Amino acid sequence: MMRFGSVLLSFAVLLTVATFASELPVQASDTPSQLYEVKDGNKVDATTLQGWKTWRAMACERCHGQAQEGLVGPSLIETLKRLSKTEFHDKLMKGNPERGMPPYSAVEMVSKNWEGLYAYLKGRSDGEIQPGRLTAIEQN
Amino acid sequence: MGSASNWASQAGDYANHRYSELKQINAGNVAKLQVAWSMSTGVLRGHEGSPLVIGDTMYVHTPFPNNVFAVSLKDQSFKWKYEPKQDTDVIPVMCCDTVNRGLAYSDGKIFLQQADTTLVALDANTGKVVWSVKNGDPKIGETNTNAPHVFKDKVVTGISGGEFGVRGRLIAYDVKTGKKIWTAYSTGPDAEMLVDPNKTMTWHNGKLAAVGKDSSLKSWKGDQWKIGGGTTWGWYSYDPALNLVYYGTGNPSTWNPAQRPGDNKWSMTIFARDLDTGVAKWAYQMTPHDEWDYDGVNEMLLADIDIKGKKVPAVVHFDRNGFGYTLNRATGELLVAEKFDPTVNWATHIDMKSGRPVVDKRYSPGTTGPDVNVKDICPAALGTKDQQPASYDRKSGLFMVPTNHVCMTYEPFQVEYTAGQPYVGATLTMFPSPGSHGGMGNFIAWDAAKGKIVWSKPERFSVWSGALTTAGDIVFYGTLEGYIKAVSTTDGKELWKFKTPSGIIGNVFTYQYDGKQYVGILSGIGGWAGIGLAAGLTEPTDGLGAVGGYKDLSKYTTLGGSLFVFALPDAR
Numbered sequence: 001m002m003r004f005g006s007v008l009l010s011f012a013v014l015l016t017v018a019t020f021a022s023e024l025p026v027q028a029s030d031t032p033s034q035l036y037e038v039k040d041g042n043k044v045d046a047t048t049l050q051g052w053k054t055w056r057a058m059a060c061e062r063c064h065g066q067a068q069e070g071l072v073g074p075s076l077i078e079t080l081k082r083l084s085k086t087e088f089h090d091k092l093m094k095g096n097p098e099r100g101m102p103p104y105s106a107v108e109m110v111s112k113n114w115e116g117l118y119a120y121l122k123g124r125s126d127g128e129i130q131p132g133r134l135t136a137i138e139q140n
Numbered sequence: 141m142g143s144a145s146n147w148a149s150q151a152g153d154y155a156n157h158r159y160s161e162l163k164q165i166n167a168g169n170v171a172k173l174q175v176a177w178s179m180s181t182g183v184l185r186g187h188e189g190s191p192l193v194i195g196d197t198m199y200v201h202t203p204f205p206n207n208v209f210a211v212s213l214k215d216q217s218f219k220w221k222y223e224p225k226q227d228t229d230v231i232p233v234m235c236c237d238t239v240n241r242g243l244a245y246s247d248g249k250i251f252l253q254q255a256d257t258t259l260v261a262l263d264a265n266t267g268k269v270v271w272s273v274k275n276g277d278p279k280i281g282e283t284n285t286n287a288p289h290v291f292k293d294k295v296v297t298g299i300s301g302g303e304f305g306v307r308g309r310l311i312a313y314d315v316k317t318g319k320k321i322w323t324a325y326s327t328g329p330d331a332e333m334l335v336d337p338n339k340t341m342t343w344h345n346g347k348l349a350a351v352g353k354d355s356s357l358k359s360w361k362g363d364q365w366k367i368g369g370g371t372t373w374g375w376y377s378y379d380p381a382l383n384l385v386y387y388g389t390g391n392p393s394t395w396n397p398a399q400r401p402g403d404n405k406w407s408m409t410i411f412a413r414d415l416d417t418g419v420a421k422w423a424y425q426m427t428p429h430d431e432w433d434y435d436g437v438n439e440m441l442l443a444d445i446d447i448k449g450k451k452v453p454a455v456v457h458f459d460r461n462g463f464g465y466t467l468n469r470a471t472g473e474l475l476v477a478e479k480f481d482p483t484v485n486w487a488t489h490i491d492m493k494s495g496r497p498v499v500d501k502r503y504s505p506g507t508t509g510p511d512v513n514v515k516d517i518c519p520a521a522l523g524t525k526d527q528q529p530a531s532y533d534r535k536s537g538l539f540m541v542p543t544n545h546v547c548m549t550y551e552p553f554q555v556e557y558t559a560g561q562p563y564v565g566a567t568l569t570m571f572p573s574p575g576s577h578g579g580m581g582n583f584i585a586w587d588a589a590k591g592k593i594v595w596s597k598p599e600r601f602s603v604w605s606g607a608l609t610t611a612g613d614i615v616f617y618g619t620l621e622g623y624i625k626a627v628s629t630t631d632g633k634e635l636w637k638f639k640t641p642s643g644i645i646g647n648v649f650t651y652q653y654d655g656k657q658y659v660g661i662l663s664g665i666g667g668w669a670g671i672g673l674a675a676g677l678t679e680p681t682d683g684l685g686a687v688g689g690y691k692d693l694s695k696y697t698t699l700g701g702s703l704f705v706f707a708l709p710d711a712r
Contacts, residue, residue: 044349059553059562066569072237095232102232107561133513133551133567 036119039132043137048123051116052134055107063100067131068124072100080125088118145652147193149210150242152285152649155442156377158342158531159609160650164657165708166612169520170626170636176658177216177708181701183207185644186666188527189242189287189393191703193651194213194252194264196689199250202291203666204231204238205259206254210267213653220267220348226256233304233560237666239285239645241375241527243684244695246290247315253288253297261295261318270320273300275311280559282306282633291378291385291415294321298372299389302435304392305563306459308407310376312318312384322418326389327356327372332363334413335419343467343474343495351423359403359428367557369393370407374437375529379453382470384421386414386440386455390577391433396565397506398550403428408436410457410465412472427461428496432550433521433566434461434484439529441539447475447589456529456588459542460523461497463490466484466588478591480584481524481543483573486517505550513551513567520570522668529647530586531607531615533629538594538631542603545573583607583617585632597632597701599639601693604667606647608659616659618644621696624661624704640704645698656707664701665693 008038035046044052055061063073070076081089092114104110110117123129145624146162151158153469165173183186183202191200191211197219198211205226210219231238236254244251250262257276260269275297276282288297294312302308308326313319324334330353337353356365356435363545370389377386388689389411392404408427413420427434441456455469462484466476477490486504487497503517522544548570555565572580581599586592605618614626614635618641626636643665650659 056553057562057568061567061595062303062564064563066567089650097228097232100234100238102230102561107558109556109558 004066036123036129036139038123039137041128042132042134044120044129044134045125045137048119049116049134049136050113050128051120052120053122054110054117058104058107058110063111068121076121077125079123086120089114091115144197145650147190147649148245149290150244150647151375151377151439153381153406154291154378155532156439156529156565156683157443157534158529158607158647161611162650162652162657163612165611165614165659167366167628167635170612170614171190172661172708173626173636173638174709175638177704177706178704179211180701181207181662181664183664184699185701185702186239187662187664188239188647188659188667190647190649190662192243193243193649193653193659194245195307196653197244197264199243199264201252202701203240203664204234204255206240206252208243208262208267210251210264222260222262222267222698223253223262226258226673227278230283231257233278233281233301234285235470235693236240237668239667241285242286242346244288244290244295246295249315251288251295253284253286255283255285257282257284257299257445259288259295259297259313259318261510261689270299273318273320280304280306281561284301286373286408287375289376289378290315291329292380294415296385298374298604300373300454302369302371302390302393302437303562304446304560305557305565306371307366307368308372308389309368310372310387310411310413310418311366312415313482324413324418324420326372326409326441326614327360327368328356330568332440335420335423336391336420338369341422341472343424343472344357346493348471350472352384356405358462358549359405360510361401364400367393368404368407370600370653371407372437374527375439377428377440377442377455378415379442379469383415384456384469384701385415386410386412386469388436388438388440388443388457390435391430394565395433396510396555397429397431398510398552399554399565403432408434410455410467410683412469424472424495426459426463426465429506431504432461432517434523436458436460438525438527441530442469442530443588445537445589449514453471457538458586460519460526461486462519462524463497464586464588465589466591476588476591480541480586481519481545481547481573483518483547484524505552510552510554515549515551515598516547516574516593517545517550518573519544520546521550521568522546526604526668528604529606531609531617533609535611535613536629537631539588540607540609541586542605542617543582543584544580544602544605545576545582546570546602547573549608554610563660584629585629595632597627597634604645605661608648608650610650616648618646618661618663619649620665622665624648637680638704638706641702642700643693658707660703660705662701662703665697665699
């Protein structure tokens with residue numbers, strides 16, 4: 001519970017950005033650096049990399065497609081243009097079993113890395129991150 | 141089942157022949173076939189399996205929520221409907237499609253294996269529940285998609301969840317009471333697998349030998365067999381004379397081979413078990429230490445075949461791994477193992493002495509290890525054939541086989557097991573077999589004695605529909621675009637086709653009512669081929685060719701479940 005609270009606090013600024021972004025979609029691509037860092041389309045910061053690894057480990061592509069364009073589940077390229085970060089968190093944790101979306105609140109890997117997952121998917125939705133395998137931005 | 145008028149089991153018989161002696165509809169007149177009646181199932185998603193017909197009633201099942209309709213053949217009114225209440229929590233664990241492969245019938249009861257692992261016996265006349273049992277737990281990823289199979293006085297069922305670390309098993313219940321008679325696990329201690337170390341035989345070093353003590357335990361690292369997969373969601377068969385049940389087990393969990401050293405027995409295995417005791421007479425592992433997700437669950441067809449001048453009681457099996465196997469079903473002796481698609485490349489051949497595939501290291505994700513993307517492996521994970529069952533033409537002795545023609549890239553990665561969560565550990569992309577006709581499927585006729593393709597009819601998409609052969613010298617199957625087709629058993633020539641509203645992944649069936657032959661099919665796209673596959677096809681791949689892969693499917697079809705029944709026009 002403590003951890004959850006501090007996570008919310010530390011991302012208060014980003015939340016504001018995300019909320020704005022959902023109202024003014026044009027600005028979404030103006031501020032991607034606040035969420036994720038990307039180089040050459042497939043090298044990302046450590047948090048975003050963990051987010052992609054979580055995506056992969058949870059086999060999200062089985063429903064949302066390998067390029068997040070949707071299959072049985074909805075396109076996350078589209079959905080992430082409209083969802084606020086809070087709404088994203090809510091959907092991820094509660095799921096929507098009737099439509100096939102599992103609740104992830106009890107899965108440690110997801111609760112630990114959900115912000116990275118959000119950053120990754122946002123980067124995909126913004127067109128900044130390429131589909132497929134990612135690596136870490138090399139530290140010089 | 142005794143009468144050819146009925147279609148009283150999913151395959152029409154115990155031997156999985158999917159063959160009918162009816163021949164009112166035949167090669168000469170099938171071109172005139174037309175719709176007799178149709179009905180909506182009211183459910184979207186993939187419609188696998190087929191209805192049953194007993195006397196004047198047709199029993200139609202649906203994907204989740206697994207509704208059952210008893211339809212009067214007289215006027216197509218519903219005699220009763222059964223609508224189970226299932227927890228929707230089961231849907232995510234079935235990801236990505238909520239298929240159900242149909243019902244079974246015996247002793248005045250209709251058996252439904254629900255997604256949530258409840259096996260229900262319904263009174264065939266009223267639809268009232270006679271008995272109900274649970275054979276698994278969706279909370280740890282256990283679900284069901286398979287049809288229950290009735291053999292003699294037992295109803296036999298399995299379990300799904302190889303992508304959730306489920307421990308596979310076959311379970312037999314008493315038809316009358318639902319009392320559990322035996323459970324036979326695919327992995328673990330001998331006693332739990334119902335394997336007799338001294339009497340259960342396997343093909344080894346050119347002959348049959350006892351499997352020995354702890355045959356499964358020795359082939360896994362530590363306790364991994366407990367989450368080792370080997371699920372059992374295919375089409376089983378039964379030989380009454382030998383009293384043996386035949387079925388295959390699925391992939392070992394996870395899809396990352398580096399995490400599970402060893403042969404991972406008895407995943408990927410053909411089992412022959414005594415129906416009354418469950419004890420394994422023999423076992424044959426087709427793909428030891430799987431690196432490709434080549435589940436071994438596909439149907440087991442039983443036929444007596446002339447091999448080198450000798451009549452052999454055979455079991456014939458078209459595996460996901462692209463090899464067509466013929467074994468002596470009484471003993472487990474390996475007789476034939478040949479590629480039923482020439483593009484198969486993960487193994488050069490099956491070594492007939494050891495019975496093991498000779499793996500080509502270039503296409504071996506287990507050799508290159510985690511986080512390496514291995515390219516151009518043929519077939520793809522969904523196999524040269526998946527669950528779509530083949531048919532045996534009793535007249536020509538040939539097997540009529542719906543196949544896939546798809547290759548893949550495969551990149552394994554490390555995963556941790558959490559109960560009820562996906563335990564996959566590999567990323568795949570799939571594309572039509574390169575250097576071929578550009579399509580993603582073939583419908584073939586197979587000689588199981590020689591291990592040779594007799595004729596092959598290319599298809600634009602995978603043929604994900606079960607075949608039906610009839611004494612009228614025709615074989616029927618459906619396509620993912622939504623066509624039901626009739627082709628000649630002699631040369632594969634197309635004689636008739638009809639476009640149903642949605643793609644077909646169901647199995648063709650036939651029956652006779654009031655003196656007239658009918659042919660039916662469930663239409664309703666879904667399943668792995670129908671939807672899941674568009675996944676891998678966003679990146680341009682050499683192999684995409686003219687057809688453009690499964691993505692093209694959306695140009696031809698959309699979701700929607702319906703039943704179509706065809707007949708010849710009445711003579712005027």
